[in-house]
Amino acid sequence: MTDPLFTPYQLGDNTLPNRIVMAPMTRARTTQPGDIPNEMMAAYYAQRASTGLIISEATQISPQGKGYSFTPGIFTADQIKGWKTVTSKVHEAGGRIFSQLWHVGRMSHESFHDDGKPVAPSALSPDAQVWVVNPETGVGEMVDCPLPRALEREEIKQIEQDYVQAARNAIEAGFDGVEIHGANGYLIDQFLRQTSNHRSDEYGGSQENRIRFLLNVAQAICEEIGAHSVGVRLSPFITQRNMNDPEIIDTILKAAVELEKLGISYIHLSEADWDDAPTIPERFRRDLRAVYSGTIIVAGKYTKERGNQILADKLADLVAFGRPFIANPDLPYRLQHQLDLSPLDGDTLFGGTDKGYTDYPALQK
Template sequence: MPNATDPLFRPLTLGGLDLPNRIVMPPMTRSRASQPGDVPNRLMAEYYAQRASAGLIVSEGTWISPMGKGYAWTPGIHTPEQVAGWRLVTDAVHAVGGRIFAQLWHVGRLSHTTLLGGQSPVSSSALQAEGVNVFVPDSGGKPGFVQASMPRALATTEVREIVEQFRQAARNAVDAGFDGVELHAANGYLVNQFIDSNANDRTDEYGGSLENRLRFLDEVARALADGLGDARRVGIRLAPLTTLNGCVDADPEITYAAAAKLLGEIGVGYIHIAEADWDDAPDMPVVFKRRLREAFPGTLIYAGKYTAERARQALIEGWADLIAFGRPFVANPDLPERLRLEAQLNTHDRDTLFGGGAHGLTDYPSLDALAV
């Protein structure tokens, strides 16, 4: 059994928030928002409250505007009804002592015309994410995956409008009771489509040089800090060495070290690194992780198939401050306690990850329930 010096259970202060442990529940799309309107609901509130023993919860991605939506039944944070729905969630988490950030999401080209009222998705450039599927309902309302639609390139003025949409989304997150926000700038979504060289062929101030490709990230991060009133309550999710959803950079270590340095200058509270987590994925070298540590003075969160043992080692070595456990949190609402006791973990049901009701969302048993 871990002793009192277990690094997973050392407290940490993040942006003035006191976290009781180093265990993060990362954002995971579950597609349970109420229809019509993609409104967060009481079932989602129960789901997050069950997992409030995490040091920090980051919500599933919540889209900032109708054109930012890319998957069926995902919640927004755009309308008054959506903000009120998220308030149900944050109130439930806070009532049991938890802390929760909203992950703000614009998927860019990773969408489909059927989700956008017939409009084409938007992106940094008119480059399709070939072979990339998105989750949509068919004509009968059944869920399925289809090829993402061909996007159109955003005009320069439209890029600036989206920056303002992010600023408003941060304000909406405050109204919804969130403790902070995380920008999804990873996994091939819109901000990533500006950062990575192969997804950006722009010739204006948002394309070409590394400085220009980081400009959208810079402006959005500053807008979020302004919308919240505190840069320390802003987190940024990055995926430096993955090629998920078709985004690849010609020199990712240089690009993402520069991004980390930039975010440190802005003063955001944390960077959340999404490592590749498929079976034959390349490892992120520790030397690069240390380079990110040198470039960024804030908190670093890592996610990517971490076991408790690997997590503890990362914390001990010092290149990580917090570790996010994705799939284990799906099936283990009391994951921190299970890690503390080194108890057996429930296995998640893949067939219930996207869409549906309580089954596969809120009905996984805790240790206390199993003991009865």
Template sequence: MSLSLFQPVTMANFELKNRIVMPPMTRSRASQPGDVANEMMATYYAQRASAGLIISEGTQISATAKGYAWTPGIYTEAQIAGWRKVTNAVHQAGGVMFAQLWHVGRVTHPDNIGGEQPISSSAVAAKGVKVFIDNGSAEPGFVDVTEPRAMTHDDINDVIVEFKQAALNAIRAGFDGVELHGANGYLINQFIDSQANHRNDEYGGSLDNRLRFLDRVVGALVEAVGAERVGVRLAPLTTLNGTVDDDPETTYVAAAELLNRHCIAYLHIAEVDWDDAPDTPKSFKQALRKAFKGTLIYAGRYQADSAQAAIDEGLADLVGFGRPFVANPDLPARMEHGLPLAQHDPNTLFGGAEQGLIDYPTYEMAGSEAPR
């Protein structure tokens, strides 16, 4: 195998130690009250700083951007200070880290956003979608999302300001850059995908109109922190949280062309990753590569050999490995040396404390025994 997956690479102004990305993964362990990143999270990310690039778990940009209980925010001074603990630890371990900025739009419940009604591109509920709440009772759990209200022009302008301020806060907190979460059925996605957007103004209808909100948010982020510190994550073929586009290949090639005009650092494509999901067509990947000239990241069901193949074919520059990073803090070393990978405990993915977060050993620490 060529060593290019494990060799250094330049991304915008950053020198990355390899082409391996730890992508955003919700772990729901922020300190309460206040949704504040903490020392436990700092240890977790620092343990995985051998990745070329770490992208934080989704981080809500405001109190009403939150979709799930116990996820961290980046809009208060306490939250900024909490994240500074994380970025300091990652940098001391030699890592590069971007903050994923998140507004869930309609994928929430009033109990998670102070009793407010959720907002979205349109007053269309996400059918069959549930979110995790903690309403202060003894029985937090999953509940159905509620119907959102369609965003007014003032709402749209306010959220753009919130994204811009969150980016500035992220840099204050020590992050090297920010990633806009435009995937998985959340707010940006609710404007892009045709079946979620029923607007008849300049933010709905035509493809150019449905991409307008993305365009304006990315423009605000670039203005705030510089194009070299901005990435965007999109999920062209997923239908998570009820967002569906009638012609995703056309839509997302156009989105890639738009993002290329902003000269952002990277475009991060989340592929469908359930067990029997179809592969993303190679022709589509080639079209995305032609449309976007910056660093291109793919994530979803990759192993070392398939990641290497994607790089060798010129389809990807970096590759993200999600769940493998949960149980393998030393994932790059394990992959490079062909060592067996530990399996994560699905019961400890969300919520809880140190168990299932920072107690997975490196292969070396586990000794000669098979990793758990």
């Protein structure tokens, strides 16, 4: 009997050969200046095209949405052209790839903004760090995020339109769909939580108001490119980056009810993946299933065994793997044939050359 992970799956218009997803992972390898995707990135993604679906590294929708050095954008002609190279190589290798659309909000650094101020729903610190390359040394380091400024209502409307334009650009660049990054303490997640959103207008206060920004973005993108090509990533159980909101589970379930009405392709759960992270309660998984009938992707330190189990229990439809894909470009083959996984070089995660990026060998011939 074939393990669930290695069975085909229909995701919108895309027939996936297996239920393994390559999770989005920031690698900071773009060409400078301009944060432009390049041939090295195309080779990296194409090497991993045997997976059911690739979700690209987080990609900023505008200059304002940037929070880390050397991360790609999808708002200039050169960036779109660069991404076309990536998607073409992935498709030539038989793969499918979605673009993860990203606005970091307050998870940013003053060097990326003309006024030195990242933006957020409210002027509240994330008490966190981002990876920034020192222009004098050329070396990247983790630096503190400054206090952001609160967005004006008119600016929020503009950001919603930036998301729509980014989705349009992604389809032009050859992506098979887009994933709206609403997780991990970035801008959309900041709107969702009362710990980061102290607004008193229609974007803050009640749960209905705090999900408004997410739903406005999702609806507009669905209208632009079709709901079958749209996913949303959420992280209900993260607490870091000052995101510990006791209402977040109810808020996310309320958002899921509305996302069901929009008919989006999937919800992608970014589960905490550090060693002492809380276990995701089965009740939440069943509550989500009860209100959302679309595809559910889970990500967070899954193994082959855990992945097969959650699929067999019908609490998820696809399982995303992150770091194992870095050193194992043929991860689905290795998992299916019970082959050893290569260890990754942690010193080469962010920035650099092909070392620790495209030089990991595949066992599959």
